[in-house]
Amino acid sequence: MDLFEKLIENKGPLGRLSILEEGYYMFPKLEGEIKPRMQFKGHEMLTWSLNNYLGLANHPEVRKVDADAAAEWGLAYPMGARMMSGNSKHHEELERQLASMIDKESVMLLNYGYQGIFSVIDALVDRKDVIIYDRESHACIVDGARLHIGKRFIFPHNDIDNLAKQLERAENLTSESGGGILVITEGVFGMAGDLGKLKEIVELKKRYNFRLLVDDAHGFGTMGATGAGTGEELGVQDEIDLYFSTFAKSMASIGSFIGGDKEIIEYLRYNVRSQIFAKSLPMPLVIGGMKRLELLKNTPSLRENLWKVVKALQSGLREKGFNIGDTESPVTPVYLSGGLVEAGNLIRDLRENFNIFCSVVIYPVVPKDVIMLRLIPTAVHTLDDVKETISAFEAVQGKLKSGQYQKSGVAELLQK
Numbered sequence: 001m002d003l004f005e006k007l008i009e010n011k012g013p014l015g016r017l018s019i020l021e022e023g024y025y026m027f028p029k030l031e032g033e034i035k036p037r038m039q040f041k042g043h044e045m046l047t048w049s050l051n052n053y054l055g056l057a058n059h060p061e062v063r064k065v066d067a068d069a070a071a072e073w074g075l076a077y078p079m080g081a082r083m084m085s086g087n088s089k090h091h092e093e094l095e096r097q098l099a100s101m102i103d104k105e106s107v108m109l110l111n112y113g114y115q116g117i118f119s120v121i122d123a124l125v126d127r128k129d130v131i132i133y134d135r136e137s138h139a140c141i142v143d144g145a146r147l148h149i150g151k152r153f154i155f156p157h158n159d160i161d162n163l164a165k166q167l168e169r170a171e172n173l174t175s176e177s178g179g180g181i182l183v184i185t186e187g188v189f190g191m192a193g194d195l196g197k198l199k200e201i202v203e204l205k206k207r208y209n210f211r212l213l214v215d216d217a218h219g220f221g222t223m224g225a226t227g228a229g230t231g232e233e234l235g236v237q238d239e240i241d242l243y244f245s246t247f248a249k250s251m252a253s254i255g256s257f258i259g260g261d262k263e264i265i266e267y268l269r270y271n272v273r274s275q276i277f278a279k280s281l282p283m284p285l286v287i288g289g290m291k292r293l294e295l296l297k298n299t300p301s302l303r304e305n306l307w308k309v310v311k312a313l314q315s316g317l318r319e320k321g322f323n324i325g326d327t328e329s330p331v332t333p334v335y336l337s338g339g340l341v342e343a344g345n346l347i348r349d350l351r352e353n354f355n356i357f358c359s360v361v362i363y364p365v366v367p368k369d370v371i372m373l374r375l376i377p378t379a380v381h382t383l384d385d386v387k388e389t390i391s392a393f394e395a396v397q398g399k400l401k402s403g404q405y406q407k408s409g410v411a412e413l414l415q416k
Contacts, residue, residue: 013364025344034058036381045357046385048375053222053330054302055380056292057252065291066284073283086280094289101297102228102243104259108268111281113246113256117215118144119274120258125150128179130170136189141215160200167208187216187230193327195230202239213242221250221296222330227303251292255281305379306330312386313377320394332375338400343371345405346396354392
């Protein structure tokens, strides 16, 4: 078969949904300023789909620093990769500030979260080493593990007993190969909102020789007494060998970072190919990053407001009988029963008749016949927003249970 013919015939699990209205279900366009109420298809929507946890995206001080930095430096500076011609004192200063924030000896900036962590994984291991990672890890971790030319094992989500078994397997292999073991998990799992069992994983270090890499994209800025992340929240930050997070969530920007012992971060500076051979992070993002970090550290009211909204939303949903799983973070999933047709019609009803915009997740991301509505509360949502949303969810759940979403709308599209 011709390569392109194969791709057209088998569009993939998400590509098959391209028959639905593009720009509505897939690749929707939210317009207007980034805030809880934005425009979608000409209507104002109460929006729960933005990873703007602390509300920094439109914070006036952030907007000013971003604009001033862009005016002073432009988007081209510095030109080239950092190793060659793209380094600056500002990049180094942001790294120092981040290292202090997460209590690590050193930090390395990375251009993107997704690209950053799978490139770090690639640099850390060779064919003699073994990777072990949580089954529910983000796609960037899965892709990083796929790049690995040695052995890789998966343990069921947060199953510490099974992780111990995988560590035994790994030690048997590395005792012959002379390699090492890298365990990878997340601080906050971004879909379900539950925390990685970092305490229990760290405890296994007493029995097994491994290094721990934690992706805390959703924990940095939201978890812990100072916002330093899930390691701080659980009291194990010192035992995390490599701490990774992104600017795309609490800091509402672009970029990411990896922190750890100075010698290991120095090794990564000279071996992470996606940074060695890629242009440096533009100066406005670096200068803006320092302002965001300053607000994250010095304005605890932002995190307090976030958690006030989180607790109101999650307790309100539970009181109304909704299943929100085991979330311990701002990530708020709502689990309902139904398939693609019901999911599509429910989301259209939420948007068209209740002016609520949230993400919907279906199979294969979640099991068949499960609909997950995923809400991301922020510091700039209000308690009135919470009440409005819970009321809307009660209404659509009633329609879902009565079978009103089974036939029209999306069902007709799928039959064409």
